[in-house]
Amino acid sequence: MTSRRVFLKGSAVAMFGVGSIPSWLSRSVYAADADGKQRKKILVAIFQRGAVDGLNVVIPFGEQRYYDLRPSIAIPKPDGTPNTAVDLDGFFGLHPSLTPLKPIFEAQHLAIVDAVGSPDPTRSHFDAQDYMESGTPGYKATSDGWLNRALLKATGPVSPVRAVSLGSNLPRTMRGHNDAVAMNSLNDFQVRDPKSAATFESMYDTSLDTVLHGTGKETFSAVKIMQSIQKQTYTPANGAKYPNGRFGQSLQQIARLIKADVGLEVAFADIGGWDTHVNEVGQQPALGQLANNLNDFGQSLAAFYQDLGDRMQDVMVATMSEFGRTAKENGNRGTDHGHANVMFVMGGDVKGGKVYGEWPGLADEQLYENRDLALTTDFRDVLGELVAKHLGNPNLKDVFPGYDKSKFRGLLG
Amino acid sequence: MKVRALVATSLASFLLVLPGVSSTKSSKASDDAKKQAKLFEKKLKKDDQILHALDRLTFGPRPGDVERVKKMGLKKWIDQQLHPESIKENPDLEAKLQPLESLRMTPMETVQHYPPPQMIKAIADGRQPMPDDPILRASIERYMTRFKVKKGQDAAAGKNGAVVDPNADMEPAKPLDQVLEPAEIQVVRTGTPDKKRELLASLPADKLEDMLIALPRPQRQQLFNFAPTDVRRKILLLNAPQQVVAYDLLESKLLRATESNRQLAEELDDFWFNHFNVYYDKGSDRFLIPNYEREAIRPNVLGKFRDLLEATAKSPAMLFYLDNFQSVRPDIDVNAKNRKVKRGLNENYGRELMELHTLGVNGGYTQQDVREVARCFTGWTLLEPRRGGGFFYNDRLHDKGEKTVLGHVIPAGGGMDDAEKVLDILATHPSTAHFISRKLAQRFVADNPPDALVEKMAAKFLASNGDIREVMKVMLDSKEFWSEGAYRAKVKTPFEMVASSVRALDAEVTDAWALANQVGNLGEPLYRKQEPTGYSNLNAEWVNSAALLSRMNFALQLARNGVPGVKVDVSQFGSDPMQVAKVLMFRSASPQTRAAIEKAVADQKQKTPALVAGLVIGSPDFQRR
Secondary structure, three states: OOOHHEEEEEEEEHOOOOOOOHHHHHHHOOOOOOOOOOOEEEEEEEEEEEOOOHHOOOOOOOHHHHHHHHOOOOOOOOOOOOOOOOEOOOOOEEEEHHHHHHHHHOHHHHOEEEEOOOOOOOOOOOHHHHHHHHHOOOOOOOOOOOHHHOOOOOOOOOOOOOEEEEEEOOOHHHHOOEEEEEEEOOOOOOOOHHHHHHEEEHHHHHOOOOOHHHHHHHHHHHHHHHHHHHHHOOOOOOOOOOOOOOOOOOOHHHHHHHHOOOOOOEEEOOOOOOOOOOOOOOOOOOOHHHHHHHHHHHHHHHHHHHHHHHHHHHEEEEEEOOOEEEOOOOOOOOOOOOOOOEEOOOOOOOOOOOEEEEOOOOOOOHHHHOEEEOOOOOOHHHHHHHHHHHHOOOOHHHHOOOOOOOOOOOOOO | OOOHHHHHHHHOOOOOOOOOOOOHHHHHHHHHHHHHHHHHHOOOOOOHHHHHHHHHHHHOOOOHHHHHHHHOOOHHHHHHOEEEEEEOOOOHHOOOOOOOOHHHHHHHHHHHHOOOOOHHHHHHOOOOOOOOHHHHHHHHHHHHHHHHHHHHHHHHHHHHHHOOOOOOOOOOOOHHHHHHOHHHHHHHOOHHHHHHHHHHOOOHHHHHHHHHHHHHHHHHHHHHHHHOHHHHHHHHHHHOOHHHHHHHHHHHHHHHHHOOOOOOHHHHHHHHHHHOOOOOOOOOHOOOOOOHHHHHHHOOOEHHHHHHHHHHOOOOHHHHHOOOOEEEEOOOOOOOHHHHHHHHHOOOHHHHHHHOOOOOOOOOOOOOOHHHHHHHHOOEOOOOOOHOOOOEEEEOOOOOEEEEOOOEEEEEOOOOHHHHHHHHHHHHHHHHHHHHHHHHHHHOOOOOOOHHHHHHHHHHHHHHHOEEHHHHHHHHHOOOOEEOOOOOEOOHHHHHHHHHHHHHHOOOOOOOOOHHHHHHHHHOOOOOOOOOOOOOOOOHHHHHHHHHHHHHHHHHHHOOOOOOOOOHHHHHHHOHHHHHHHHHHHOOOHHHHHHHHHHHHHOOOHHOOHHHHHHHHHHHHHEEE
């Protein structure tokens, strides 16, 4: 870390002063590893907060029991018409709101893992999110997040924006000893008065405050990198259209960072509103609350894929949610807190076009505690494979401490 | 890195060391923890005590506060704060709250005065009478046009399709040129802010209303920044009636934090509202929250925990937010033929009641307890929730079977009192005493309060039947509260940061909505925490790069008078920038901050007191309390 700061001070900043790092410089520095290897691999983690109802996202339409358990909220079997499931493999189908993801699945750039999640039995949102973000289900004392630990040990200069989370708060997933920054948007990421910026920088740089000093330093290093990007206007490529919601805009900012080649390695975005206890569905099962949220979710992911184009070769996106929901619908056309769920993995290198994981079935005796989809894949198997094979960090014992049974699913060959 | 220091202390309290965490790290962590523990033994210097009390029990000191407390005596001042009813409220604050009418309304009145879309639809369909208020009537007529336009559209596009301009096809009763003189219209369109203010102040009430009705929406919106409170509420009412409720809530929250004389009560209002969090954007909660904060939270902030718990349990806002109003006995067949109204048991409230409101997640309950509690609460519902009806116990929906909650048998055949018994069990449970005490200590003492302190508070909680004032007294009499370990140990939440800036600068707040927006920008949108957990009490939650930059930007904007509705006059603190810095900080700045400000001052261009004030408010020092 010291080396990075020395590097920054010694080169770009000293030569050009605040705010004038030319984009070619930051590009040439961070586009390649120190020893001149190719561009960095990037892992984007997406958290669906509130526990999305995986059984209505990837629909096991091949199992009649699904329809028995959910008489008023089940998505109808695919028949090619709107408002029915979108067939993937004759057994599973996508929620019709996720139709934009179908071509990506067909191009084999989207893989689905079903009956996946955290083995911890908690049905508390707070605890379950905490466990999934720390990467240590059952251990509360873990202080940092798995995505921070997933970063490769720096050997040369590292970018101050190697780990970026979109939003006003740095999520648990991203916290830890590696520098990580939170930002609402790239353009807002600056002190608006340059003169005061220098004073603030010096205050935070020299401060003895144990909590504020480190973050302050990281902030100002990142501000300098952002300044080169802020000068350019951004138009998504290939006609990609991001939805206007917070999630779509977050993904657009991540795409922009990736294309600016400023050394991004891991990114995080989240999307809420999945806690569908009541009126999960509208007039028809394929409409309503969950459908609207999935529209936003699917269109955002599809726009990201389209915008990045060939650059998806370097990128892997993984989605997760703290737990699934009850297999049986509740009395309010909704579902309560459950267990296993579904994850998406999207990227140029993924062996997509397939639903991974063993399907445990929905018969009473097959359900977890007689009520929820049982777990057949640990979420750390999925994330671990991405960390090891995509980011190239083999030290999974440090990324997911206490988990040594890791069993890759072959998502990346 | 940011979290490391913190984490070091928190890690140490768990002896459990994860595989993969190196031993050097953990021994360093336990060294830090020992150091921290020693700090809680070290008594705070006399000079720092008043400042410490003001930091913790108010939304930050104002110029002159230290002297005032000194004069009164610290002990007496604290005692007063613990009895807010004995403190005369600031008349300026009361005058400012006066126009915020929705704060005083019942939910039903709120629905009528600030109708949500479904109510407007009811009026449009003739099921509800047209209101008398001309502004509201104009607003509803506009919305009615929108409904008619929408009905004609493709039904599929209705919900998510483009929003139809409510002004479309609407002719105001009096066009603008019949209301205003040409010169006045000129001012509305292109006048300077001062001219606009002048015009708004000069118009008689009826003319003003006619003008607002006649103005196209964008121009009306432009006046928002220049309008006094009552006119601003009319603008909101015309644009979207429900926004008025959010506006009144936000205004009152910021005004009270910055101007109330009952500061501790306001701190506790924030604490308890957050503890029993409800979310503004969830359906009916839009009009239920003013009543919730006023009736359930505010009267009980220093009262008995059992009362507070029951008030929230019965409040329409909570019943709606955590879905209990829809929860009915599992075997009921309300209307088997019509699936739309099919209902059943809903566990949401039962779970959060134990996990978040009382026992805490490790408080010793099981999934079975969650279910049993939910069964006890069946029948606790709402009368016409979408029209602002209140709490209602419906015996027909109640599960009459026997239940066992945390080992206590609740016999079959009970009614509404089944849930009362649950509240009794939970409110007197040792886990609750511990959970609540620790959370209070985290807010008022430090992120990792010493166990000894928490135990003392929990013991008082149990002995006093959950008397919050008594528990607070134990904390405020403890050596841990008055220790170096507690002094400036907390990073301000965004709300505290914004409120304390206004107080430190002795700023005059005429309208607080822009301040409330700033709190949102800093990461804590008020009344809008979606999860029932509420916002975190802990430093780590608020320290990140985006938030820090936003704090610096806010500080500069506020000090140079750039926040609408807030007037800052820094010259009152003197012309010597370093003197200004000292006054605003109330204590000596750290040498590092001081050096940076001195350098900025030496750089001739930054000499203005306003800039120095901005630098002080944005400094690392000021982010602490």
